[in-house]
Amino acid sequence: MGERVTIQEVAQRAQVSAATVSRVLSGSHPTSAGARARVLRAVKDLDYVVNAHARALAGTGRKTVAVLTRNVTSPFFSQVAQGVEYEATARGRLCMVCTTGGDNAREHEMVQMLREQGAEMVVLVGGAVENDEYRERMARYAQALAAVGSRLVLCGRPAPPPGVPALVVEYDNEAGAYGITSHLLTAGHRRIVFLGQLPGNSTSEDRITGYRRALFDFGLPPEAGRVVGTGFNKRQGYESMNTLLESGELDFTAVFAGDDEVAAGAMKALRKHGLTVPDDISLIGYNDDPVADDLTPGLTTVHIPAEEMGRTAVRLALRDDPGSEQERHLLGTHIVVRESVGRPA
Known part of the structure; x- marks a missing residue:
């Protein structure tokens, strides 16, 4: 657990070029079986960790989706995040769950970071105060993400103004x-x-x-x-x-x-x-x-339907032709009758 191992050190250990190491790890180009075996052995021996940012810039990183929520202690928030994670995993994506504590500045920083990291979609979960500042902020998020091929998804949140390229999954x-x-x-x-x-x-x-x-x-x-x-x-x-x-x-x-x-x-x-x-x-x-x-x-x-909201968000955002316009999908609710209601005393 010392200093970070570099790709050059892996190349030296495997007796190949750094470019060959990169090709083996990305799987983007064919390499000889011998070179591949030496690279993988060197990676294991040196405990080499791939630079995720570099892979994202090269377009070879693992695709990710992200969930931003106020906290993960609320059952509703955690169930939506679980639904996103289940569906993302089924589609070969990694899922990141981030908490904002309800801080809009922190939310903004996270959206920017996820945009830079190339997340395919960013899901914002939970209610909000619907005012002009909120609508402008959602429009900025949606447009910034769309510019890099990503998608803003709102789960249980007020929809942004018409024309803003976001996916809204809500319940009645x-x-x-x-x-x-x-x-x-x-x-x-x-x-x-x-x-x-x-x-x-x-x-x-x-x-x-x-x-x-x-x-x-x-x-x-x-x-x-x-x-x-x-x-x-x-x-x-x-x-x-x-x-x-x-x-x-x-x-x-x-x-x-x-x-x-x-x-x-x-x-x-x-x-x-x-x-x-x-x-x-x-x-x-x-x-x-x-x-x-x-x-x-x-x-x-x-x-x-908290978990289903998360699953629906991923299914719709990652379908083959998601479109670029605003979409809204409404899920239903139902009453669960137990023993806490009786006739008036």
Whole structure:
């Protein structure tokens, strides 16, 4: 594990030219069996590592796809990345997974690096605040990648302006929220709190829109749509529900948690206050993360085809004739009914 071995040292060890070493490693030109055997032996003996950047410049490097996500601890993000990885592997590509922590500057640096490294496609995962800055940033990414023969793919993210050469693979977020709110309303609930919001974030806002639309269609007034708490994780779900219960405002019979992690935190807070699900309060989530089935009672939620989104993104971006125009593909959601919903107490 000392200094990096050079191609010249491999050539000297194998008693061939550096050009012959390059041809053997790239497989781009025929070489004699003897020379090939000596080169491969020298590579092994010297533990030579091919310079990936040089191979990319020469057009002989292994083709790669890349996934950029906020983190890999969220089940949704990790499932999309897993779908990309599965499909990329099946098509002979390597897959890189990078995290941004939600930092736009870091995201920009990574897109630039992947463009320079010749990634065939760059997949950005997860909701975002859809404003002019976002739309301009996506347009820059898409055009910069297209200029070097790559493709920008957005999974579960707002689409860029028309004409921007990007592939958008999304799921019907609003329809899922509408459907599961209707499930509560059909069970007799009329006082439903939406718990856990990410202000301005497209994922959160679409779910709230679906929730409010269902309330309206069931004849409830606008003030029935009550949104409390912020954040999409278990701790924030617990704190938001705990704060709501300690306020003494127990004028609700059901809770629509922004996602399943929020629901898990909310369930813990309800138990702390001596309330049970669904006997006292009905509870639903969104995503169908593994935690939904592990809770007691099992959580009724909306299933997102997260892994299929990743697979679809790769299939469409790497097909023989992907085209250069913007494409949008919408995947459906469905309700998974478990034991967390009952009639109003």
